[in-house]
Amino acid sequence: MFTHRAKYAIKALVHLARRVGQGPVHAQTIADDEQIPERFLELILVQLRIGGLVRSRAGRGGGHFLEGSPEDISLLSVIRAIDEQIDPLPCLSTTAYVRCRDCDDEATCTTRHLFIKIQEQQSALLSHVTLASVMPKPRMAATPAASPKLRTPTHPVLVNANSQHSPTT
């Protein structure tokens, strides 16, 4: 499960991505449009700023805007900025390392090895999804009214791994 924070962060970033080059956007505006509690969103925006994903300008006429371009902002970087702990086990975090008390020897810990692999895979997954990859490309208006759903992506995009919208929960 992703947290609400992460979801809100992504919504806010997509919001900003859609307004690149239009100057800073008020937190209030984002909150209203995306239906996010305003005060809570402010905290999230601060995290995103610290994480280097957005820049902010205080004072009248201020607001928030993307630091980089949508192609360069991956889900992984968002999650990193928002959720402190993204590692599958505390013993796998470089910044918040805590040894498992049920582990005698990390070097031979089967579980640890397993989760390292999982982590690598999941990171790879999230790093390949960018803000740009979730936005419809608004380039050149007219192709003969074909369904816009399957536009060929110009940026890395999720592959459709045998997709059957797999059973949940």
Next chain:
Amino acid sequence: MFTHRAKYAIKALVHLARRVGQGPVHAQTIADDEQIPERFLELILVQLRIGGLVRSRAGRGGGHFLEGSPEDISLLSVIRAIDEQIDPLPCLSTTAYVRCRDCDDEATCTTRHLFIKIQEQQSALLSHVTLASVMPKPRMAATPAASPKLRTPTHPVLVNANSQHSPTT
């Protein structure tokens, strides 16, 4: 982050997998060997039994043993049995569906579409890792003392996606 429950469950299952065909194993034994709080482990074993991953026998000489073979037990099924909610958003759960209050139209919700993709990928990932894939194959004793670390797997195993043990947390 995976929960402790999930980690304990996996450790217990690997423990059982190593003892396939040797009759039921006491919860107490698993708890001691794997350094898991015993009472807590019992609860987890019950969940695993309900989830169909282990079978249990009460009474003297009882214990727990794998229901299927290690090749058939995927991490996905473990997580499903242990953590109730594995979906990235509550609006994506079939069994615990809750509409997001910050969403007017699920059909056009960009975030939802995004997370559906993520979910598919992550499920695919977890479903390809089985108990068997985390255990060293003890088959036929003698190959000329080569490092056993890179034995060619006979069961689905994680690919090594450009692995650089990616930066964490």
Next chain:
DNA sequence: CTAAATCATATCATTTATATAGGAATAAAA
């Protein structure tokens, strides 16, 4: 019948997630 084990249920403690609140700092405009 008894001992060894699981099974069921309740409770408690801790941590994490989700906010909310008050006001300080910043910066533009009047």
Next chain:
DNA sequence: TTTTATTCCTATATAAATGATATGATTTAG
């Protein structure tokens, strides 16, 4: 320089999830 609009910072409140413990009932081999 004052006003006003905005972000920024810190603290607190509330609720939910997680992790763990406790008590006792139930099952079953011997």
